[in-house]
Amino acid sequence: MTDVAPGRRGPGRPAGAGDTRQVILDAARAEFAAKGYDAASVRAIARAAGVDPALVHHYFGPKEKVFVAAMDLPIAPGDALPDVLAGGVEGLGERLVRLFLSLWSDPAFRGPMLGMLRSASTGEQGAAMLREFVSGAMLGRVGAVLEGPDAALRVNLAAAQMVGVVLLRFVVGVEPLASATDEEVVALVAPTLQRYLDGGS
Amino acid sequence: MTDVAPGRRGPGRPAGAGDTRQVILDAARAEFAAKGYDAASVRAIARAAGVDPALVHHYFGPKEKVFVAAMDLPIAPGDALPDVLAGGVEGLGERLVRLFLSLWSDPAFRGPMLGMLRSASTGEQGAAMLREFVSGAMLGRVGAVLEGPDAALRVNLAAAQMVGVVLLRFVVGVEPLASATDEEVVALVAPTLQRYLDGGS
Numbered sequence: 173m174t175d176v177a178p179g180r181r182g183p184g185r186p187a188g189a190g191d192t193r194q195v196i197l198d199a200a201r202a203e204f205a206a207k208g209y210d211a212a213s214v215r216a217i218a219r220a221a222g223v224d225p226a227l228v229h230h231y232f233g234p235k236e237k238v239f240v241a242a243m244d245l246p247i248a249p250g251d252a253l254p255d256v257l258a259g260g261v262e263g264l265g266e267r268l269v270r271l272f273l274s275l276w277s278d279p280a281f282r283g284p285m286l287g288m289l290r291s292a293s294t295g296e297q298g299a300a301m302l303r304e305f306v307s308g309a310m311l312g313r314v315g316a317v318l319e320g321p322d323a324a325l326r327v328n329l330a331a332a333q334m335v336g337v338v339l340l341r342f343v344v345g346v347e348p349l350a351s352a353t354d355e356e357v358v359a360l361v362a363p364t365l366q367r368y369l370d371g372g373s
Numbered sequence: 374m375t376d377v378a379p380g381r382r383g384p385g386r387p388a389g390a391g392d393t394r395q396v397i398l399d400a401a402r403a404e405f406a407a408k409g410y411d412a413a414s415v416r417a418i419a420r421a422a423g424v425d426p427a428l429v430h431h432y433f434g435p436k437e438k439v440f441v442a443a444m445d446l447p448i449a450p451g452d453a454l455p456d457v458l459a460g461g462v463e464g465l466g467e468r469l470v471r472l473f474l475s476l477w478s479d480p481a482f483r484g485p486m487l488g489m490l491r492s493a494s495t496g497e498q499g500a501a502m503l504r505e506f507v508s509g510a511m512l513g514r515v516g517a518v519l520e521g522p523d524a525a526l527r528v529n530l531a532a533a534q535m536v537g538v539v540l541l542r543f544v545v546g547v548e549p550l551a552s553a554t555d556e557e558v559v560a561l562v563a564p565t566l567q568r569y570l571d572g573g574s
Contacts, residue, residue: 332537
């Protein structure tokens, strides 16, 4: 595979595939940080890395996957959501709670997500990036299966419930939430999410 | 910690009141950071500051108020809660949502609280301090007016809902939650809190 990044290298310094991959990720981080998730483009990332956009796609896939790789996220949220959403609105609250709890109970997921949250709380740039990614890649997909004029707001509030649960349970460690079983949490939180998804109060 | 505690001064170097106040606050910050909220004591803070415990109480009041002053929090949560709790469980969900929204919409409150959240997300020590303070000074008081074996867990989940709402609305800025009116948020969130306070699902 000829994946040299000629724009940045002197002659006689060919890059290996691992090297190119890293150059693209560095360029992607800089692009997302500078423009936010929405305005960033695979084309601009490729240009900064000195490679063809097709090569970026070959390594990482579409923009969402480039973001996930650049931010070192352990999974693309879009990978798990389709299964959860496929069952329709009925029981969706419980499936979402279980998905969140299982993801966040894994330190390999929690670490990078906390890094993102931290950068979001320290600067507007990080907040914008997280906001756009969460809105576009996650909430938008859930909202798309709901009905009603306030569907988007209700999805926000369901997300707020889960964000708060993972923060207090896994980060701050508030008791008894931190030590409660998944089943105890699901029993109380799933109906809350379901009511938001079904149409609110 | 500075080393200007009065106890360690030479005889001809009396401290002014402002100076002593600052010495106590520095000692308090060090004590809370070293031991967490629960294990920290006014006595140990006074000893580190080289003053009598009665002087700490004279300047700041009980430990909760010393903490609020040391962390530069704009209000003591305990100051607002009694009014909100005085009305009993009926309508408490709505009163709590309105209290949270009005506090967090004030940048003078939001700034210091975000600083605390940030330090909680960057280290176990900060997390422990926040956890103990939130549990003791806030959740404990709400839980005390509720009944049922899972009252404490339900209060945690109500708090999780509000923590998530303020994070997504005021920090991350997720739309449409960030631009929704208080009334729109109250209409959807108050019933959620009320159900947790009334006994869950």
